[in-house]
Amino acid sequence: MAVDTYEVKAPAPDGEVRETARPRKVPLQVRLLQYRWLMLLLLPGVIYFVVFKYMPMYGVTLAFKDYVPVLGWSDSPWVGLKHFDRMFTSPDFPRVFWNTVVLAFLNVVIVFPMPIIVALMLNELRVTVLKRMIQTAIYIPHFLSWAIVASITFLLFAYGDGPLTLLVERLTGDTESILTDPAWFRPLIILQTLWKSVGWGTIIYLAALAGVDASLYEAARIDGATRMRQLWHVTLPAIRSTIIVMLILQSGTLLDTGFEQIYLMTNSLNRGVAEVLDTYTYYMGIEQGAFSYSTAVGLFKGVIGAVLIFGTNFLAKKFNQSTLF
Amino acid sequence: MSVHTSRSEKALDVTNALVLIALGLVTVVPFIFVIAGSFATESELTARPFFLWPEQFTTASYDFILSTDTFLRSLLVTVGVTVFGTLVQLLLTFTMAYPLSKRYLPGRTLILNLVVFTMVFTGGMIPTFLVVKSMGLLDSYWALILPLAISPFYLIIVKNFFQELPEELQQAAKVDGCSEIGVFFRIVLPLSKPVLATFALFYAVGIWNDFMSPLLYINDSSMWTLQMFVRQVTSSASLSNTLGQTNLDIVPPEQGVQFAVIVAATLPILILYPFLQKHFAKGILIGAVKG
Numbered sequence: 001m002a003v004d005t006y007e008v009k010a011p012a013p014d015g016e017v018r019e020t021a022r023p024r025k026v027p028l029q030v031r032l033l034q035y036r037w038l039m040l041l042l043l044p045g046v047i048y049f050v051v052f053k054y055m056p057m058y059g060v061t062l063a064f065k066d067y068v069p070v071l072g073w074s075d076s077p078w079v080g081l082k083h084f085d086r087m088f089t090s091p092d093f094p095r096v097f098w099n100t101v102v103l104a105f106l107n108v109v110i111v112f113p114m115p116i117i118v119a120l121m122l123n124e125l126r127v128t129v130l131k132r133m134i135q136t137a138i139y140i141p142h143f144l145s146w147a148i149v150a151s152i153t154f155l156l157f158a159y160g161d162g163p164l165t166l167l168v169e170r171l172t173g174d175t176e177s178i179l180t181d182p183a184w185f186r187p188l189i190i191l192q193t194l195w196k197s198v199g200w201g202t203i204i205y206l207a208a209l210a211g212v213d214a215s216l217y218e219a220a221r222i223d224g225a226t227r228m229r230q231l232w233h234v235t236l237p238a239i240r241s242t243i244i245v246m247l248i249l250q251s252g253t254l255l256d257t258g259f260e261q262i263y264l265m266t267n268s269l270n271r272g273v274a275e276v277l278d279t280y281t282y283y284m285g286i287e288q289g290a291f292s293y294s295t296a297v298g299l300f301k302g303v304i305g306a307v308l309i310f311g312t313n314f315l316a317k318k319f320n321q322s323t324l325f
Numbered sequence: 326m327s328v329h330t331s332r333s334e335k336a337l338d339v340t341n342a343l344v345l346i347a348l349g350l351v352t353v354v355p356f357i358f359v360i361a362g363s364f365a366t367e368s369e370l371t372a373r374p375f376f377l378w379p380e381q382f383t384t385a386s387y388d389f390i391l392s393t394d395t396f397l398r399s400l401l402v403t404v405g406v407t408v409f410g411t412l413v414q415l416l417l418t419f420t421m422a423y424p425l426s427k428r429y430l431p432g433r434t435l436i437l438n439l440v441v442f443t444m445v446f447t448g449g450m451i452p453t454f455l456v457v458k459s460m461g462l463l464d465s466y467w468a469l470i471l472p473l474a475i476s477p478f479y480l481i482i483v484k485n486f487f488q489e490l491p492e493e494l495q496q497a498a499k500v501d502g503c504s505e506i507g508v509f510f511r512i513v514l515p516l517s518k519p520v521l522a523t524f525a526l527f528y529a530v531g532i533w534n535d536f537m538s539p540l541l542y543i544n545d546s547s548m549w550t551l552q553m554f555v556r557q558v559t560s561s562a563s564l565s566n567t568l569g570q571t572n573l574d575i576v577p578p579e580q581g582v583q584f585a586v587i588v589a590a591t592l593p594i595l596i597l598y599p600f601l602q603k604h605f606a607k608g609i610l611i612g613a614v615k616g
Contacts, residue, residue, distance in 0.1 A: 028431060039424070041423055045421025049475070054443075054448075056448025058448075058452075059453075059455060118345075126338070127342065134349040136602065143530055143594045145536060151555055155362070156358070166375075195355075203606055226334065259450075264556065285454070298452070302447060
């Protein structure tokens with residue numbers, strides 16, 4: 001770094017530098033004036049957060065109002081829990097909620113452990129060249145958009161002549177159109193998610209694995225531990241805290257079943273199992289124009305997400321594990 | 326390696342390697358299939374359901390999409406929005422992260438907490454849509470840039486990076502009569518070039534791949550980005566309608582075009598891939614270490 005070439009011995013005995021060390025003595029107005037240039041740099045970002053993050057947060061009050069476009073959202077009349085009543089009595093909502101929960105469950109049970117398993121396998125691979133080649137290959141799909149992933153899926157599973165359609169046909173004798181078959185929707189979604197995210201997900205675990213103290217393995221070997229036992233008693237405990245932090249992060253986005261992915265894979269025939277909270281919000285809000293109702297659905301999802309992230313964090317703290325907050 | 330590697334452990338090693346190789350192949354084969362298909366003739370695509378190398382090499386599919394207005398227009402739109410949007414995102418993220426990296430800044434903790442809160446709870450799709458709408462940004466390219474201008478995650482990572490920069494250097498510049506803004510642009514940013522590059526890639530890939538924003542905010546199909554275009558081509562039956570075919574003498578290679586648009590829309594990402602892999606991996610780890 002170029003830092004060394006400047007040979008800064010000590011901060012010059014300048015008044016401003018001293019004050020920055022003990023800011024409490026200076027009254028707020030003076031400090032605001034003193035840091036006016038920093039404040040100016042801060043301003044555009046703060047405006048962004050106010051307009052595009054906090055105004056929508058205030059906008060969730062729409063869930064308790066009847067949105068009238070001419071009146072705008074602050075003057076639209078309050079209606080209490082009307083939209084939540086409608087939501088919980090709607091015939092669609094239980095189905096949509098169930099679809100979301102099933103996908104979230106599959107994501108935790110099938111998708112979440114896979115990067116850990118693959119990272120452990122890569123970690124055991126001693127041929128560095130091979131390891132690097134495999135890593136390069138499995139990282140690629142992370143950078144492809146969902147529109148691309150969905151399009152590739154359409155080609156692979158095309159009705160009649162898609163290579164994987166033919167493979168399925170040969171294995172099961174099933175000539176069903178896979179892309180529109182409701183029974184195939186969840187397997188397809190999970191397959192896509194695995195293809196796109198597993199490789200990339202290994203990075204964080206590989207980094208944790210690289211940090212494991214080599215002398216621990218040595219000690220275990222001297223004690224006669226086989227490779228499997230080393231994996232169980234040294235490697236896994238070493239990455240436990242990483243796994244827990246990732247689990248907390250995942251829990252907050254549990255109900256984010258990936259709007260783009262689901263939207264792109266939904267069609268009129270599989271809608272029954274495909275529709276999740278996100279796409280239902282889009283459909284009711286943007287397509288049907290039921291802004292207040294769909295805001296209520298979105299708020300319901302957002303609150304559950306926040307509860308989940310704080311809840312998991314609380315549990316992790318209680319069991320003395322590493323936490324996020 | 327341990328001297329007493331038993332036979333069973335060796336077998337385990339080989340199985341492990343084979344499974345991983347299979348995994349790597351499963352990952353790349355679909356993509357090779359699409360690339361091969363994009364260079365194949367229509368008759369080959371009809372006759373052979375699966376191949377990784379075309380028997381007869383042709384660029385007819387590419388010639389066709391390049392002859393249509395829609396593809397070139399959406400490509401131009403996407404490149405423009407990505408380049409300009411990334412600049413806006415970098416500017417906003419870095420200018421906000423710098424003051425937040427100064428521990429003596431009044432109100433710093435409050436702002437940081439408010440930023441972190443947006444990672445836990447958001448207003449959601451519809452309120453955000455209504456904000457964008459009320460600002461008159463529907464059917465405007467700004468709608469693809471501004472709502473995503475700062476990622477709270479990236480902001481925190483950049484802030485942590487700035488905090489690690491040597492304070493002495495910045496103070497020395499101030500003593501020499503440099504203003505805070507001068508320090509930021511002349512000392513701090515030049516020191517942050519690798520981080521700038523990393524986040525430029527992060528943001529650019531994000532905009533390039535974004536499907537939800539154009540879906541929500543852009544109704545006018547002449548303003549579509551590549552992702553919308555690809556989706557339209559691969560999920561619609563009538564190709565010439567979608568593409569707005571200009572030269573009716575050409576028979577569109579219906580199947581080949583589906584392969585070709587996927588490749589064309591991914592090409593820039595594939596070109597950048599070596600950089601992406603290196604920088605992204607680093608970026609994700611900066612974030613991981615600092616939390």
